[in-house]
Amino acid sequence: MNARAIGGIIRKDLKVVSQNKGVMLTIIIPPLILFVILPWIVTLMPYLDELLGITSDDLNEFQQLISRMSPGMQKEFAAYDQYQGFVVYFLVYIMASFFMMIPLMVSSVIAADSFAGEKERKTMEALLYTPTTDRELFIAKLLSGWLAAIAVAFVGFGLYVIMANAAAWSQMQRIFFPNAMWLVLIFWVVPALPGLGLGVMVLVSSRAQGFQDAYQMGSIVVLPVVFLLIGQVSGVLSFGVTLVFLLGLVVWLLDGLLIWLGSRSFRRGRLLGA
C-alpha cells in the first residue's frame, strides 16, 4: 500500500474542497447554527413564553412526553424543574439526532465533490493515469471524506460542549453536558457515520452526472436520522447508552456492507464511464 500516494490524494481532495466556497459554506454553516446559535435560542425559549405563545398546555404536553420515556430517563428528568427539563431534553437528547446529521452531511458533500465533482471537472482522468492501484484510489477517496467529517464533528462537539454549558448555565448552575450517552455517541457512533455517506456516494457516483446530481442522490442517507428524530420527538424512542451503542453497531455493520459493495464495483475504468 502506497501511503504517500494515498496522502497525496487526500491532500488534493481536501485542498480542492477548501477552495470551493459553496461546499465550504455547506460544511460550516449547519454546524455553526446547530452548535453555537441553537443552544442560546433553546435556553432563552422558556423566558420568551409570551412572545412565542407557549402556554401551560404546551408544558403539560412536555410532561406527558416525559411520562412516555424509559423509567431511567423519567428518573433523570424528575430531578429537574420544568425549565431545566426542557433545556436538558432539547440540548442533550434532541440535539443528539441533529448532531448525527453533521458527519453524514460533511462526508456526503466531500464524497460527491471527490467522485462526481472530479468527473464533472474532468480532473479524474489524470489521476487514473498515476501509478496508484484501484484499492489505493478507493481508500484515499474514502479517507478524505471520512477524516474531514470526523474532524468537523469533533470540532463541532468541542464547540457545543462550551456553548451548551455556557448557554444553560443560568438554568443548570453546573456543567451538565456531555453525559455518558453523548460520549458513546461521539466516540462510537460518530466515527461510523461518515461511512454511510461515503458508501452510498461511492455507489451513486458512477451514475451521477455531476456534484449536484450525486449530492441529491446521496442525500437519502440522512433519512434514517430523520426517522430517529421523529421517534424521539414522539416519545417512541429514548436515547440512552444502550440504544446509542446498538445504533453504532448497526451503523458499523452497514458501513462494512456498503464499503464492500463499493469496493467490488470500484474500477478506475468505471470512473471514466467506461
Added chain:
Amino acid sequence: MNTSVITINQLTRRFKETTAVDQLSLEVHAGEIFGFLGHNGAGKTTTVRLLNGVIEPTSGSMRVLGLDPQVDGPALRSRTGVLTETPSMDERLTAWDNLSIYADLYGVPRSGVHQRINELLAEFDLADRAQERVGGYSKGMKQRLALARALLHKPELLFLDEATSGLDPIAAHHVNDLIERMARRENRTVFLCTHNLVEAQKLCDRVAVLEHGRLVALGTPAELTRQYVRRLDVDIEVHEEQVEGTLQVLRSLPRLVVGAPVRTNGVLTATLAGREAIPDLLEALVHHNVRVYRIAAQEANLEQVYFALHGEKESVQ
C-alpha cells in the same frame, strides 16, 4: 534492430454495441515519435487508456515497456506519462500545488521534489506564475502545465493525446518544439495522438492511421505518401514566351497529365499520374523544343494520404 516499446496484438475493445478499437496490431520502437492519426472517435484515446491499464480490453494482448498493462498497471504507469486531451488540472489549486501533489502520486523522491518542480516550471515558462490558481491560466499555459505534470517522474514513454488541440499557432509551435526536444535530445519514446496532419508530418518518425478503431495504414510519412498518393504535382518553369505553348503541350498529354495544368506567377503546375510520368513528360517537352529552366515535384504529404485513405478527395489509386 529496433527495440519494441509497445507491442499490440489483435487488440479489441467494445463498449456495448460500439467497437472502439478493432483487431489493432502494431509495434512502437524505442526513441521514436509515433503518430497515431484518426479523426474524433476513431479510437485513439481508448487505445491510450488500454495501453496504460486504465480500462480492460475485450480481447487481444499488449505489452508496454515489457509489461502487461492489465497485470502490472501501477508499475507500468510509474514509467509512462500521459497528457490527456483536456489538461485535466485542478483549477482551484495553484500550479505548484498541482505539481507537488502529482509528485507524491508518481513517487518522485521527496528530496528532489522542489528541484524537479522548479526545473519544469522554468522549462515551461511558468515559474513566475507558479503560485497562481490554474483557473486563471490561458489554455496554452494549462497545456504546458499538463505537459510538465506528465514529465514530473521522467517517464520513458510519453503519451500525448491531442497535445496542441485548441492552442493558438504560437502556443502550438512551442508545444511541438518541446515534444521534438524531449524525443530527440532526451531519447524518450512519444506516442502522439493527433488529427493534426501537418503536425504529424513534421514530428513523427512513423504514423498509424486509425479509422473506426481499425488500423488502415502504418509506416513512415514518406512510405505512406508513396503507397497511397499516386498523383504528383510538379512545378515547371519555362521561358516566358513559351508558357502558352507549354500549356498546349501539357494538355495534349492526357496519359501523363491528369486534370488541367494551371499557371501561377509564371510557374506552371501540372498534376501527373505518378512519379513514373516525370521522364516521359520531360521527353515530351524537349521533343516540342520547350526550354525547361526548372521542374520540381511537390512533396506529397500526410494530408493527401489521409484523404486518400478516407476517400474524401478524389484518389488516383
